[in-house]
Amino acid sequence: MFGTALSQLRYGAAILRNRRIRPYDLERIARDLVATLAEFGEPGADSALLPGTAGAVDPAVRRTVTERSLRATARAAARHTAYYRRTFDRLGIDPEALTPETWDQVPVTPKAELRGLPAAFVSAVSAPALMALTTGTSGTPTTVWFSRAEVEISVAMSTVSAVLAQGLRPQHTLAYAGCSRATLPLLNVEESVTRIGASFVQLGTVAPAVALDRLAAPLGLRGKAPQITHLTLSASYLAALVEEAEQGGWRAQDFGLTHIGVGGEPLSEPLRERAEAALGAAVSTSYMMTEAVPSGGTPCSEGHLHHTTEFGHLEVLDPVTHAPTEPGGAGMLVQTPYVPYRDCTLLLRYATGDLVRLPGEPPACELAHLPATSQILGRWSGPLSIAVPTRSVLELLEAERDVPLPARSALAEGPPGPRLHVLVRRLPAAGLLGRLEERATALGLGLNAIVLHDDPATMPPTGPVRADLREHTFEPARPATTPVTSPA
Known part of the structure; x- marks a missing residue:
């Protein structure tokens, strides 16, 4: 050419x-x-x-x-x-x-x-x-x-990346599960996907149960894979989908996903492994x-x-x-x-x-x-964010099924050292504290103590994550069937 x-x-x-x-x-x-x-x-x-x-x-x-x-x-x-x-x-x-x-x-x-x-x-x-x-x-x-001109350059580069890094092809369908307010990423993904000849679905950060329903639904499109094949989202919203899939009885074979691209937040190895098991697709991450x-x-x-x-x-x-x-x-x-x-x-x-x-x-x-x-590793918020980085905290917590996803925690400074407050499903959680303390030591986290809570109201304030940018929808997760009555 x-x-x-x-x-x-x-x-x-x-x-x-x-x-x-x-x-x-x-x-x-x-x-x-x-x-x-x-x-x-x-x-x-x-x-x-x-x-x-x-x-x-x-x-x-x-x-x-x-x-x-x-x-x-x-x-x-x-x-x-x-x-x-x-x-x-x-x-x-x-x-x-x-x-x-x-x-x-x-x-x-x-x-x-x-x-x-x-x-x-x-x-x-x-x-x-x-x-x-x-x-x-x-x-x-x-x-x-x-x-x-910058937008056109960005879209062209995004197209190249989608082909080479994500393996996107015309028979695929990509769902974007990022916040709709993120204008540039949304525009880039939609334009690059459709230029390749693939199909694009704007999913948004809807309720996780709704998102899983849409990912599992058959598309019925000629020349396309039977279900959505690619998913792009933040790490915390991926965690929310994994939580819903594990707790709601979903199986990997319910979905047709082949690739999940994660960005915007640190992706821990435990979350990657749980996501690949729950959703049945390879998970990759990049930085932008x-x-x-x-x-x-x-x-x-x-x-x-x-x-x-x-x-x-x-x-x-x-x-x-x-x-x-x-x-x-x-x-x-x-x-x-x-x-x-x-x-x-x-x-x-x-x-x-x-x-x-x-x-x-x-x-x-x-x-x-x-x-x-x-x-x-995370975002700078003071010396503690280097001593106990966000990534290490996620590596610690997201390996535990007794910690609901996305994991909620808060670091509190004070003598004789920082304390990590963690939200868990229920107390008492047999053996959980011991496992967390043992792994925190192995990860080199200089924590004085780990404190477990089963009520968010008892915890220090926790920072927001992108999964909290929830977009509401009129459709319920699973519509209730209305009984049909015979005329009198």
Whole structure:
């Protein structure tokens, strides 16, 4: 496909020179990938050349591209956004003199600044078209504006990812069980699925019993699998579905799922195992956040999270001092999405709040050429969020059938150490406390005590999860049958 080759060349040249990306080129690449599927059933051998799938790059070339990308992004932000123009003028920073080694001259951008005045980060030469909100589970929702070109680029990349990472094909049907307020992910998924020729179902975060009914229902569509085959949702809503399936007597064979994609929250290994057993499909996870699109992370076979270098610059910094995190240490992800992928809301050294741990030794996995961290540990809320991270708490609790899903817990600080309060089904729970204490020690959690509750009212406040973003529906989970009476 000569046209596709030209599009790939133009796309590559734009990246190397930090020129404007033509959305048409990425759309052409994604469209021809879909055409290859239609003709041959599988992606071609050149799929390794597609955006976001780049292999190892010579370190000198990578450094040159990184320097150009950082300067171009800083230049656009300093010239065209109110926030960074003031910042660069106040500190006397010259965007043209920045290098990867001097990038720390640019101050870290706190999330509160973007939340407080999102318009100050919007480029004056952009054309805002779509306002995307985050879910707000960790505070006030964050507003990010996207241009039409950014949306088209994002959809094209999402199409490529759906084919290569999720194995989506025209005979499949994908259900999106995310909150309908999450505008950008919803738009991306719907557009990419239908461009592939597959079918799309907007499920939403309805009552878990309703969701399971819909997943199990036959579709009866010509040329499609008998039931929904793919499911996209958050980790906590997956936990809610697993709870309903296990407690409601559902079997894996009741569903036709082949793949479940999880994002937005840490996915524990116990929840993955329980979900695969309850719903009968492989569960995978990835990392992406609205503010940093299209930068993201992909897990490898050894459990690292590998971050793309093509779309943005990644740093792992101390959440308080913003000093670089040492190997083996825990820190916060700080993202700089690159121009030209982003042209509307521009962010430099954006403090995501997401915590990770750096490997102690360089990885030797299949994605070792990309920067590696641990999976997301949780959100920064103070030193306790590193000492007792959310992921470890979920690993501890979601292995226990006596803890209802999604697991509800609260950490309370105080001498002689933190106490973990846990909601359980009922008390007394024979042997549960002992098992939790034993596994907490094995996980290295520095807890002074674990306190069990069977009444939420007796617990300290627990943080919200995405499964709490419940969307109501008029349909009951299982409609009651109305008895038919004979006329008198």
